[in-house]
Amino acid sequence: MKVGLIQHSNSEDTNENLSYTLDQIDTLAQQGVQLIVLQELHGSLYFCQTESQHHFDLAESLDGNTASALAASAKKNNVVIVGSIFEKRGNGIYHNTAIVLESDGTLAGHYRKMHIPDDPGYYEKYYFTPGDTGFTPIKTSIGTLGVLVCWDQWFPESARLMALAGADILIFPTAIGWDLRDNEEEKQRQLDAWITIQRSHSIANNLPLISVNRVGHENDPSKQTDGIEFWGNSFACDARGKVITSCSNNNHENAIIEIDMTESEQQRLVWPYFRDRRIDAYNNITKRSID
Amino acid sequence: MKVGLIQHSNSEDTNENLSYTLDQIDTLAQQGVQLIVLQELHGSLYFCQTESQHHFDLAESLDGNTASALAASAKKNNVVIVGSIFEKRGNGIYHNTAIVLESDGTLAGHYRKMHIPDDPGYYEKYYFTPGDTGFTPIKTSIGTLGVLVCWDQWFPESARLMALAGADILIFPTAIGWDLRDNEEEKQRQLDAWITIQRSHSIANNLPLISVNRVGHENDPSKQTDGIEFWGNSFACDARGKVITSCSNNNHENAIIEIDMTESEQQRLVWPYFRDRRIDAYNNITKRSID
Numbered sequence: 001m002k003v004g005l006i007q008h009s010n011s012e013d014t015n016e017n018l019s020y021t022l023d024q025i026d027t028l029a030q031q032g033v034q035l036i037v038l039q040e041l042h043g044s045l046y047f048c049q050t051e052s053q054h055h056f057d058l059a060e061s062l063d064g065n066t067a068s069a070l071a072a073s074a075k076k077n078n079v080v081i082v083g084s085i086f087e088k089r090g091n092g093i094y095h096n097t098a099i100v101l102e103s104d105g106t107l108a109g110h111y112r113k114m115h116i117p118d119d120p121g122y123y124e125k126y127y128f129t130p131g132d133t134g135f136t137p138i139k140t141s142i143g144t145l146g147v148l149v150c151w152d153q154w155f156p157e158s159a160r161l162m163a164l165a166g167a168d169i170l171i172f173p174t175a176i177g178w179d180l181r182d183n184e185e186e187k188q189r190q191l192d193a194w195i196t197i198q199r200s201h202s203i204a205n206n207l208p209l210i211s212v213n214r215v216g217h218e219n220d221p222s223k224q225t226d227g228i229e230f231w232g233n234s235f236a237c238d239a240r241g242k243v244i245t246s247c248s249n250n251n252h253e254n255a256i257i258e259i260d261m262t263e264s265e266q267q268r269l270v271w272p273y274f275r276d277r278r279i280d281a282y283n284n285i286t287k288r289s290i291d
Numbered sequence: 292m293k294v295g296l297i298q299h300s301n302s303e304d305t306n307e308n309l310s311y312t313l314d315q316i317d318t319l320a321q322q323g324v325q326l327i328v329l330q331e332l333h334g335s336l337y338f339c340q341t342e343s344q345h346h347f348d349l350a351e352s353l354d355g356n357t358a359s360a361l362a363a364s365a366k367k368n369n370v371v372i373v374g375s376i377f378e379k380r381g382n383g384i385y386h387n388t389a390i391v392l393e394s395d396g397t398l399a400g401h402y403r404k405m406h407i408p409d410d411p412g413y414y415e416k417y418y419f420t421p422g423d424t425g426f427t428p429i430k431t432s433i434g435t436l437g438v439l440v441c442w443d444q445w446f447p448e449s450a451r452l453m454a455l456a457g458a459d460i461l462i463f464p465t466a467i468g469w470d471l472r473d474n475e476e477e478k479q480r481q482l483d484a485w486i487t488i489q490r491s492h493s494i495a496n497n498l499p500l501i502s503v504n505r506v507g508h509e510n511d512p513s514k515q516t517d518g519i520e521f522w523g524n525s526f527a528c529d530a531r532g533k534v535i536t537s538c539s540n541n542n543h544e545n546a547i548i549e550i551d552m553t554e555s556e557q558q559r560l561v562w563p564y565f566r567d568r569r570i571d572a573y574n575n576i577t578k579r580s581i582d
Contacts, residue, residue, distance in 0.1 A: 114569045119561075134572050154564050156447030156495050157573050165581040193494050193532050200491030203484050204447050241484050273445050276406045277579070281425050282448050285576045288568070290456040 001142060001259045004028035004036045004079075007234040008252045009216025010045050014058070017043050018066060022073050024254055029077030033256060034103075034142050037082045039212045039234070040150050040173040041096070044086070046214070046230070050222045051126040059088035062110060067099055075105030080140045082147055084173040086127070087112070096128040098147045098173055100138045109138035113149040114158065121179065121225055124151070135161035143168040143261060146207070150174040153194070153211075157285065159201035168261060170201055172211040177230035191231055195243070203241035206267040206274075208259045210236045215250055239263040292433060292550045294326045295319035295370075298525040299543045300507025301336050305349070308334050309357060313364050315545055320368035324547055325394075325433050328373045330503045330525070331441050331464040332387070335377070337505070337521070341513045342417040350379035353401060358390055366396030371431045373438055375464040377418070378403070387419040389438045389464055391429045400429030404440040405449065412470065412516055415442070426452035434459040434552060437498070441465040444485070444502075448576065450492035459552060461492055463502040468521035482522055486534070494532035497558040497565075499550045501527045506541055530554040 006024045010017050021042055028036055041047075043066050047055040060066055066085050074081045080103050087097035087110075096113040112131025116124050135158055137146045146167025152158040159170055176194060178187045202209040215232035234247040236257040247253045268274055284290050297315045301308050312333055319327055332338075334357050338346040351357055357376050365372045371394050378388035378401075387404035403422025407415045426449055428437040437458025443449040450461055467485060469478045493500040506523035525538040527548040538544045559565055575581050 114572060115567050117567065119563070130569065135575075151567070154495060154562065155568065156451065156491070157568070157576060160447065161573070161575055161581070164575060164578060189531060189533055196487055196532060197491050197494050200447070200488050200495075203488050204445060204491075240480060241487060242480055270410075271445065272410070274580075276408065276442070277446065277448070278405050278421065279577045279579055281405060282452070282577045284426075284452055284455060285448060286570045286573045287455060288570055289565075290452070 001035065001261050002033045003210060003236070003257045003259055004031070004033035005210060005212045005234050005255050005257070006036065006038055007212060007215055007232055007247050008039070009214060009230070010042065012045055014043050018069055022069060025073050025077060025079070025081065028254055028256065029079050031256060033079060035080045035082070037171055037210050037212045038084060038173060039214045040084045040175040041086060042084055045218050046175050046228065048124050048127055049121050049218065049220045049228065051123045052221070055127065056094065059086045059094050061088055062097070062099065062107065067107065070099070071101045071105045071107065074101035074103055078103045080108070080142050082145065082171055082173065084149065093129055094127055095131055096124065096149055098149050100140060100145060100147060102140055108140045111136070111138065111147045111149065113152065115151045115155055117151040121220065121228055135165065137162050137165050137167040146170045148172050150176065153198055156201065156204065159205055163205035163207055167207060168264065169259065170205070170207050170209040172198065172209070174211055174213045175230060176213060177228040180226045180229055191233060195233070195235065199237050199241040199243065202237045202239065204273065206239050206264050206271065208237065208239045208264065210257070215252065239267045292326060292552050293324045294328065294501060294527070294548045294550055295322070295324035296328045296501060296503045296525050296527070296546050296548070298330060298503060298506055298523055298538050300505060300521070301333070301509070303336055305334050309360055313360060316364050316368060316370070316372065319545055319547065320370050322547055324370060326371045326373070328462055328501050328503045329375060329464060330505045331375045331466040332377060333375055336509050337466050337519065339415050339418055340412050340509065340511045340519065342414050343512070346418065347385065350377045350385050352379055353388070353390065353398065358398065361390070362392045362396045362398065365392035365394055369394045371399070371433050373436065373462055373464065375440065384420055385418055386422055387415065387440055389440050391431060391436060391438060393431055399431045402427070402429065402438045402440070404443065406442045406446055408442040412511065412519055426456065428453050428456050428458040437461045439463050441467065444489055447492065447495065450496055454496035454498055458498060459555065460550065461496070461498050461500040463489065463500070465502055465504045466521060467504060468519040471517045471520055482524060486524070486526065490528050490532040490534065493528045493530065495564065497530050497555050497562065499528065499530050499555065501548070506543065530558045
């Protein structure tokens with residue numbers, strides 16, 4: 001399967017962001033990709049750097065402007081698209097939602113981010129109600145997509161549940177970056193941890209994985225920090241956790257990846273973890289702490 | 292905390308293996324270590340390369356020869372020791388068991404390998420009944436040890452359950468190696484996957500980790516394969532998944548590691564995964580497949 005990913009920086013102008021994205025989709029589609037993955041909240045700046053009520057104006061419904069434009073593009077280009085929106089589900093209920101557009105322009109499904117972070121510069125708990133979709137992969141014409149979002153990356157449970165429910169591939173739209181006050185060693189450690197934890201999901205579940213992150217510096221409107229330097233490094237790995245494509249940490253970049261969708265089944269015979277899981281002994285995973 | 296690990300090859304002579312191990316424990320203890328970790332089944336060759344009834348003669352009880360010798364050594368040297376035995380629990384019930392000896396010579400606890408592999412060259416399901424200890428860490432004078440064994444490495448559930456139950460550190464005695472018929476790229480891929488999955492447990496659970504593997508070539512008595520080239524590479528990483536010590540792939544080697552046992556709590560404040568786990572949505576982890 002030929003997959004395209006679009007890594008870019010964003011501006012305050014949401015029309016400009018959308019228009020850039022649609023142009024890149026056209027370009028990738030002309031190169032024959034069947035699936036295109038976009039980064040988290042690709043329509044706007046990463047507004048969660050501060051808690052400001054006016055940012056809720058950015059939110060859209062599942063059939064709003066962004067979803068409609070992506071649906072039209074999916075149909076026009078005959079590709080499946082994984083997008084990401086700030087979803088307004090109803091008054092006072094907002095989510096960080098991944099949407100999957102089928103190549104016929106219909107909404108194949110959506111996933112509402114289940115794990116919501118909150119730390120200085122990433123005030124997501126203010127904006128996003130934790131998802132209630134569960135870890136349910138989305139069926140499409142090109143395979144069953146285990147779409148998760150950013151902070152979900154750090155929870156092995158997310159990837160495992162997607163795999164158990166039949167995902168053929170794991171997909172992470174994400175928005176993560178460096179605090180410029182950290183030194184180079186600490187920055188590299190964070191980036192390396194981020195790559196490692198995602199590769200581990202691929203290894204533990206024998207599934208290919210695609211992760212798409214934004215790049216560029218975005219200021220902190222509150223001026224309490226120096227803002228976030230989104231670290232790019234969008235990448236893909238095969239069903240054995242081997243990195244097969246990796247983007248830069250500072251450039252707009254499209255990548256095209258050839259994913260072997262038959263490798264997962266083969267790998268599950270070579271290293272048969274799913275045969276040996278001790279499901280009789282995992283009950284306590286649902287506890288906060290085993291006291 | 293100062294930790295020592297002993298990576299070595301084994302011979303058919305079990306007395307020689309034990310005597311080597313006891314000598315190395317003495318040496319490490321003189322260098323001031325508080326905890327010593329041994330490799331999986333350090334008392335014998337890796338007999339699981341074939342299914343042969345006579346190998347059951349190697350099995351010992353929890354207070355057998357190996358456990359008693361390690362207990363005496365732990366007391367003499369005032370160190371905690373993590374060992375590994377082929378346990379005879381009763382007629383027809385055998386386990387692959389990690390034992391933890393307290394520095395006063397008592398048995399602090401044991402862990403019976405929960406996930407049992409079985410593939411050509413690693414016929415463990417013939418020898419080892421799957422453990423029924425659950426994923427219960429073992430309390431000692433120097434901390435609560437999340438001891439797991441080899442194949443458990445590939446299951447994120449193992450490490451998570453140990454962490455939830457209060458483990459201060461993850462410890463893996465292990466025995467894994469290369470098939471000489473694989474090419475260099477494949478060998479490196481396997482080694483890299485093995486390191487990556489373990490580092491991911493450290494990252495996901497904000498815990499330091501120690502993994503001790505054997506080295507050396509052991510023949511396949513059935514001559515169906517070229518035997519196993521155990522790949523060594525015993526290593527330790529800190530509570531952020533950063534490798535702090537790494538051994539060679541072909542030498543007897545002791546390593547001494549300084550582990551900062553305060554880092555875990557700090558790291559859980561910086562990247563607070565345990566705050567955000569969606570325990571309301573993990574029920575299906577106990578299913579074989581979500582059909």
